[in-house]
Amino acid sequence: MDAALQTTGLRKVFRGGHVALRGLDLEVPRGSVFGYLGPNGAGKTTTIRLATGLLRPTAGSVRVLGLELGRDPDRIQERIGYLPGRFVAYADLTVSEYLTYLSSLRGSVEPAVVDRLLERFEVDPGRRIAALSHGNVQKVGIVQAFMHRPDLVVLDEPTTGLDPLMQQEFLALLLETAQRGGTVFLSSHVLSEVAAAADTVAILREGALVTTSTVTDLRSRMVRRWDLAFLDTVPTELLRSAPGVEALTVQGRVAHLTLVGPADELLRRAAPYGVENVTTHEGDLTEVFLRFYDREEQSWPA
Numbered sequence: 533m534d535a536a537l538q539t540t541g542l543r544k545v546f547r548g549g550h551v552a553l554r555g556l557d558l559e560v561p562r563g564s565v566f567g568y569l570g571p572n573g574a575g576k577t578t579t580i581r582l583a584t585g586l587l588r589p590t591a592g593s594v595r596v597l598g599l600e601l602g603r604d605p606d607r608i609q610e611r612i613g614y615l616p617g618r619f620v621a622y623a624d625l626t627v628s629e630y631l632t633y634l635s636s637l638r639g640s641v642e643p644a645v646v647d648r649l650l651e652r653f654e655v656d657p658g659r660r661i662a663a664l665s666h667g668n669v670q671k672v673g674i675v676q677a678f679m680h681r682p683d684l685v686v687l688d689e690p691t692t693g694l695d696p697l698m699q700q701e702f703l704a705l706l707l708e709t710a711q712r713g714g715t716v717f718l719s720s721h722v723l724s725e726v727a728a729a730a731d732t733v734a735i736l737r738e739g740a741l742v743t744t745s746t747v748t749d750l751r752s753r754m755v756r757r758w759d760l761a762f763l764d765t766v767p768t769e770l771l772r773s774a775p776g777v778e779a780l781t782v783q784g785r786v787a788h789l790t791l792v793g794p795a796d797e798l799l800r801r802a803a804p805y806g807v808e809n810v811t812t813h814e815g816d817l818t819e820v821f822l823r824f825y826d827r828e829e830q831s832w833p834a
């Protein structure tokens with residue numbers, strides 16, 4: 533089956549000559565929650581604006597739900613939901629008036645679905661948009677993106693301003709969307725948000741893909757810190773040469789090391805020497821991501 537979103541050689545050069553995307557080949561499988569990560573200015577929003585038809589590419593093409601973008605814009609618009617990075621709604625309308633207006637444009641919106649989303653995100657439909665807090669406006673943005681049960685939802689930094697409870701609710705909504713066969717494309721520079729929701733992540737940097745990987749695979753590459761206490765002496769060289777072992781130091785009968793990947797070979801080697809105790813310190817996915825970046829970029833991701 534066609535991908536939910538596919539870009540081929542997608543290139544965007546802005547006026548003034550700035551190259552925002554350098555020939556991007558991206559494939560977002562249907563039914564996935566696909567995380568799109570990258571530091572500020574990497575080109576995430578540009579990708580999304582190209583994928584939703586708001587910008588025209590300099591070169592390359594975009595297919596959405598099997599349709600060539602640009603050929604059949606109305607058919608595509610009906611089937612995608614979009615939450616822009618800076619969501620704004622008509623300030624003078626109430627939430628309900630605004631969503632009714634959007635529903636009339638889109639068609640095929642069931643009022644019961646809208647009501648359920650409003651309830652779920654605790655948005656008062658009678659309030660004027662102008663009177664809502666930033667987080668509540670964002671929740672209206674989420675409701676409008678999901679209310680027509682789209683086949684593809686494109687979300688640009690969606691959790692800005694959401695409190696932790698609402699973030700949980702939002703996460704649940706993403707997973708339910710994938711379960712009913714929908715696809716979620718989630719752009720963010722917040723690693724923890726993407727790791728919690730996504731099954732696949734693409735990492736973008738300076739307009740080019742650094743890697744595309746499943747979250748499971750990234751987790752398997754997590755760096756874990758281990759302390760191995762031996763009954764007698766530490767078999768230092770044997771441990772040092774085990775696959776994935778890095779930064780080994782020994783203090784008395786205890787070996788401290790970091791381990792990347794599976795532990796089976798390390799344990800197999802250590803066992804005959806009498807292991808008294810093992811302590812592991814949970815790894816940090818951030819470290820895996822930072823391996824894709826230079827040292828000076830270590831302020832990212834969050």
Ligand SMILES: Nc1ncnc2c1ncn2[C@@H]1O[C@H](COP(=O)(O)OP(=O)(O)OP(=O)(O)O)[C@@H](O)[C@H]1O
Nearest residue numbers: 546550552570571572573574575576577578579721
């Ligand atoms: N309309 C425009 N005209 C000129 N340059 C632009 C325009 N829009 C974006 N850019 C530039 O293109 C690059 C990519 O921007 P983009 O907004 O896609 O990045 P991003 O990954 O979404 O970043 P952020 O996380 O900060 O939102 C940046 O260098 C940006 O300054």
